[in-house]
Amino acid sequence: MVRGLFITLEGGEGSGKSTQARRLHATLEALGHEVTVTREPGGSPGAEAIRTLLVTGDVDRWDGMTEALLLFAARRDHVERTIKPALDSGHIVVCDRFIDSTMAYQGYGHDLGRETVEQLSGMVLGEFKPDLTLILDLPVEDGLKRAVSRGGDEQRYEDMDVAFHHRLRDGFLDIAKREPARCRVIDSSGSEEDVAVRLKAAVLPVLGSTHG
Ligand code: TMP
Numbered sequence: 765m766v767r768g769l770f771i772t773l774e775g776g777e778g779s780g781k782s783t784q785a786r787r788l789h790a791t792l793e794a795l796g797h798e799v800t801v802t803r804e805p806g807g808s809p810g811a812e813a814i815r816t817l818l819v820t821g822d823v824d825r826w827d828g829m830t831e832a833l834l835l836f837a838a839r840r841d842h843v844e845r846t847i848k849p850a851l852d853s854g855h856i857v858v859c860d861r862f863i864d865s866t867m868a869y870q871g872y873g874h875d876l877g878r879e880t881v882e883q884l885s886g887m888v889l890g891e892f893k894p895d896l897t898l899i900l901d902l903p904v905e906d907g908l909k910r911a912v913s914r915g916g917d918e919q920r921y922e923d924m925d926v927a928f929h930h931r932l933r934d935g936f937l938d939i940a941k942r943e944p945a946r947c948r949v950i951d952s953s954g955s956e957e958d959v960a961v962r963l964k965a966a967v968l969p970v971l972g973s974t975h976g
Pocket of ligand 1: 777804805818819835861862863864865866867869870918921922
């Protein structure tokens, strides 16, 4: 059986990933592909329960290592129960956040360091990685403005100081520089439509080469 394609969307707060994940879903389905859209933290019942622990409560509820362990526990469940079965049945999986969020938020943002995140990833996921990662990039202040206007209960990360958000934007850009074959940085400024066009332009060549 042809294995599907694993695409992840990444970026800081208010970068527009969730909206773009929905739009990409529609675009890929219109092209005739079967698509599973999912998210992290979450994407399986066990991982969604862990999500609540991560995104609510006091800013200093967990330290960086504890967060990383919770995230990898959730990710393990999500990969085994949702992502791999969908890929095995030939679906394109579009995931709103994945391992690069842990590298950016915990590794760079909380100063856990690249090596620790890489070690955990090796232990929990082995060689499993996205085929394509789209990093939605936006100036920190613009992203936070968008995120605050969105409101909601899941504010714990939005409430972290601005220096944290700068570390994680720089982290995402550094990840992209280190893995240019897998990662594309997408300018997330402008209208939803503008960003959707940029994303589609990044995805189509990869579809053509691997997924017909
Ligand atoms: P979301 O707002 O994109 O749904 O993500 C929820 C929060 O979880 C977001 O503020 C970033 C954070 N997060 C991490 O800190 N590390 C991770 O590995 C993931 C997947 C999310």
